[in-house]
Structures are given as structure tokens and as C-alpha cells.
Amino acid sequence: MSKTPFEENLEARADLFKALGHPARILIVNLIRMKPRHGEELAAILKLKPATISHHLAKLTRAGLLTSRKDQYYQIYSLVPAVLERSLADLVSLPQPDLKTEVREDAYREKVLKTFFRHGRLLSIPSQLKKRQIILQKLVEEFEPDRDYAEIEVNRILVEFHEDVASLRREFISFKLMSRSRGIYRRL
Amino acid sequence: MSKTPFEENLEARADLFKALGHPARILIVNLIRMKPRHGEELAAILKLKPATISHHLAKLTRAGLLTSRKDQYYQIYSLVPAVLERSLADLVSLPQPDLKTEVREDAYREKVLKTFFRHGRLLSIPSQLKKRQIILQKLVEEFEPDRDYAEIEVNRILVEFHEDVASLRREFISFKLMSRSRGIYRRL
DNA sequence: TTTTTAATGTGACAAGTATCGAATTATATT
DNA sequence: AATATAATTCGATACTTGTCACATTAAAAA
Numbered sequence: 001m002s003k004t005p006f007e008e009n010l011e012a013r014a015d016l017f018k019a020l021g022h023p024a025r026i027l028i029v030n031l032i033r034m035k036p037r038h039g040e041e042l043a044a045i046l047k048l049k050p051a052t053i054s055h056h057l058a059k060l061t062r063a064g065l066l067t068s069r070k071d072q073y074y075q076i077y078s079l080v081p082a083v084l085e086r087s088l089a090d091l092v093s094l095p096q097p098d099l100k101t102e103v104r105e106d107a108y109r110e111k112v113l114k115t116f117f118r119h120g121r122l123l124s125i126p127s128q129l130k131k132r133q134i135i136l137q138k139l140v141e142e143f144e145p146d147r148d149y150a151e152i153e154v155n156r157i158l159v160e161f162h163e164d165v166a167s168l169r170r171e172f173i174s175f176k177l178m179s180r181s182r183g184i185y186r187r188l
Numbered sequence: 189m190s191k192t193p194f195e196e197n198l199e200a201r202a203d204l205f206k207a208l209g210h211p212a213r214i215l216i217v218n219l220i221r222m223k224p225r226h227g228e229e230l231a232a233i234l235k236l237k238p239a240t241i242s243h244h245l246a247k248l249t250r251a252g253l254l255t256s257r258k259d260q261y262y263q264i265y266s267l268v269p270a271v272l273e274r275s276l277a278d279l280v281s282l283p284q285p286d287l288k289t290e291v292r293e294d295a296y297r298e299k300v301l302k303t304f305f306r307h308g309r310l311l312s313i314p315s316q317l318k319k320r321q322i323i324l325q326k327l328v329e330e331f332e333p334d335r336d337y338a339e340i341e342v343n344r345i346l347v348e349f350h351e352d353v354a355s356l357r358r359e360f361i362s363f364k365l366m367s368r369s370r371g372i373y374r375r376l
Numbered sequence: 377t378t379t380t381t382a383a384t385g386t387g388a389c390a391a392g393t394a395t396c397g398a399a400t401t402a403t404a405t406t
Numbered sequence: 407a408a409t410a411t412a413a414t415t416c417g418a419t420a421c422t423t424g425t426c427a428c429a430t431t432a433a434a435a436a
Binding site: 029070085093103110 | 230
């Protein structure tokens with residue numbers, strides 16, 4: 001199961017936050033922000049074993065928050081200042097086009113449609129506003145724009161979906177999906 | 189085992205980052221950033237069960253990233269924009285005075301001193317630069333500033349700590365902890 | 377070369393987190 | 407009042423992460 005670029009991008013962002021999502025690592029960043037330090041020193045200050053410190057430092061480094069260089073025995077870690085200057089919004093916000101293609105934004109809409117339509121017929125008219133809106137928006141697509149419909153024509157089309165054509169007509173008007181003047185209907 | 193205010197502050201910061209440390213929650217923040225949404229909708233889009241969404245939303249809310257209001261059946265979540273505008277540095281940086289008092293910054297130094305001193309005697313002169321520096325800084329405190337010492341006096345004081353007084357004298361000079369001119373030593 | 381020291385890697389265990397099904401609560405519809 | 411819907415809570419389970427003892431590696435000192 002390999003990952004899409006979108007998923008990898010997403011996880012990289014999450015990993016940056018995960019790196020900062022532990023008290024010991026927030027302390028480490030603060031201590032290194034004062035001055036570059038090596039692992040032994042941090043282990044002594046934080047009262048954790050070198051192996052544990054090493055693990056934390058690796059996470060912070062992988063997230064791009066720290067760099068390190070060797071000096072004698074020591075591996076000296078210092079801050080990468082640029083990352084810290086960025087805002088949360090900056091780091092959280094995904095490119096809108098990617099989001100739109102990757103995430104089925106209309107999944108909720110489709111779920112509602114699937115629930116209320118069976119074999120091309122409307123099982124019932126949803127009582128909930130949000131759902132009624134979705135259903136009626138779908139139904140109004142049966143009508144062409146810029147064309148007059150007599151009430152009897154409207155009924156003939158709607159009855160294919162549901163018997164209560166009167167309610168459907170009324171809802172079209174109240175949701176401003178259709179207009180009616182002198183018995184003539186038009187899609188808006 | 190109750191927590192100090194310092195620890196609580198620290199964990200609160202970590203919790204904010206933890207909240208953003210999961211791909212699903214980064215997506216949720218992005219989706220809600222477009223427009224306020226309710227749980228069912230997010231569940232449909234992300235293909236996760238309502239219980240799971242609820243769990244994620246609770247985390248984001250506790251971290252102060254989201255607020256919610258009730259509307260009919262629905263609990264509608266929206267973004268708290270202010271938090272997202274802050275920089276990482278802002279959210280990571282602990283107040284320096286607190287840090288200094290809570291964290292024993294000189295823990296490393298103390299560990300080194302404890303390792304090399306036993307019963308007031310210096311076990312050996314550390315070969316590592318960093319440690320030698322620490323030991324000599326401690327030893328030089330045996331001398332008063334603004335006072336002349338003959339070499340024989342210096343020896344008399346140092347021999348209490350270690351037999352190799354010549355090396356100690358030499359290191360004092362090279363670390364610029366003492367000066368010597370015409371056989372007279374002074375603490376710097 | 378041999379010994380010392382800091383850092384890293386490994387494996388084990390404990391602690392924490394994500395996900396979901398089932399039960400419960402709050403609200404709306406009939 | 408009875409039914410339907412969205413949200414939350416609880417408990418179970420699988421997965422991930424933190425911590426450490428121990429072994430190994432890399433560099434420096436003796």
C-alpha cells in the first residue's frame with residue numbers, strides 16, 4: 001500500500017507538529033534556542049537517559065527543526081531558525097486545488113442523495129432543511145433554464161420522482177430554485 | 189502526584205501541537221477553514237465514523253483551535269482564527285526566567301564536578317576540554333581576586349586538591365583564569 | 377593498540393492514541 | 407407520546423510512541 005504524494009505531504013506536516021507534541025521536546029528546543037548543545041548535556045538537565053535524548057533529537061531533526069555537527073566526541077545540535085518563524089496557518093494550510101481533488105468535498109451531498117433516491121425515485125421528501133435543499137437542487141436539474149413551464153408540465157416531470165408534486169413545487173419556490181408568475185414556472 | 193504550573197503550561201503547549209499532529213485533524217482544520225461544518229459532513233468526507241470524528245473535534249477544541257455552536261440537530265464547528273496566526277516560535281518559547289528556575293541549567297556542570305571530586309580531592313585532571321574547563325573554574329575559586337600569590341602559595345593551595353600542581357598552574361594560565369608575571373600569580 | 381567517552385541502534389515493555397461498535401443524550405419530527 | 411437523527415460517551419482493540427537496559431559504532435586519549 002504505497003502513499004500518494006498528497007498523503008505524504010499531509011504526513012510530513014503532521015510529523016512537524018508531532019515533533020513538537022511532547023513536553024521534553026519543547027524543553028529541548030528551548031534549551032537549544034539559548035545555545036547549541038550536545039546530548040549528554042541535555043540528558044543531565046532533563047534527567048533522561050542518553051538513548052531517550054537521542055530519540056527525541058532524531059525526531060526534531062527529521063522534522064527539520066534542528067541540525068547538528070560533530071565536534072570532538074560530541075554531536076552538537078542547533079536550531080534551524082527559519083522553521084520557527086512560520087505561522088501555524090502557513091504550516092497547516094493545504095493548497096486548495098489539491099484539497100478539492102483529493103478530498104471528495106461533496107461526499108456528504110452524495111450520501112444524502114443515495115439515502116433518499118432509490119431506482120430513480122424519491123423515497124420521501126426530507127424533513128431536515130439541509131437535506132431537503134440537497135434533494136431539491138438535484139431535482140431542479142430536470143428543468144432547462146431560460147424556458148417557460150406550465151404547471152401541468154412541471155407536474156408531469158416531478159411525478160416521475162414523487163407523488164406529492166405540490167409540495168415539491170412549493171419548495172422550489174421557497175428555496176428560490178424556481179420562479180412562478182401567472183401560473184408559469186421558470187428555473188432560476 | 190500533582191503538577192506544577194510550569195509543567196501544566198508546558199503540557200498545554202504540547203497539547204496544541206499534538207492536536208495538529210495527525211493527518212485527519214490537519215484535513216479537518218482545512219475543511220473547516222473553508223466554511224463551518226458539522227460532524228456528519230466531516231465523517232462523510234473523511235470516511236471515518238462519527239465517533240472518531242467526535243474524538244478529533246474534541247481534541248482540536250480542547251487545544252483552542254475550534255469553537256462550536258448548536259444548530260438544530262447539528263453541532264457546527266468553526267475555526268478560531270487568532271491561534272493559527274501565531275508563529276511556532278511564539279508557541280514554543282517558554283519565558284526565560286521560568287526556564288531558568290525550573291530547569292537546572294547547570295546540571296551538566298554539577299555532574300562533571302561530582303564525577304571528578306571525591307571527598308574534596310580531585311581524582312584526576314579531565315582530559316576532555318569541556319570538563320577540564322569546568323574543573324578549573326571551580327578550583328580557581330579558592331583564590332581571592334585582586335591579590336598577589338607567590339608560586340609557592342599557589343602550590344600550597346592546589347596540592348590540597350591534586351598532586352600535579354604544575355599542570356594545574358599551567359591550565360589556569362591557558363584558560364586565562366589566572367595571570368602570571370615575574371613569578372607572581374593573580375586571579376583574573 | 378587499548379581504553380575511554382558520546383552517540384546511535386536494538387529490543388522490550390509501558391504508556392498513550394486512533395478507530396470503531398454499542399449505548400446514551402439532546403433535539404427535532406410525526 | 408413515539409420515532410428519527412446527530413453528537414457524545416464508553417469500552418475494546420489495534421497501533422504508535424516514550425523510556426530504558428544493553429550492545430554497537432565513531433572518535434579521542436593514554
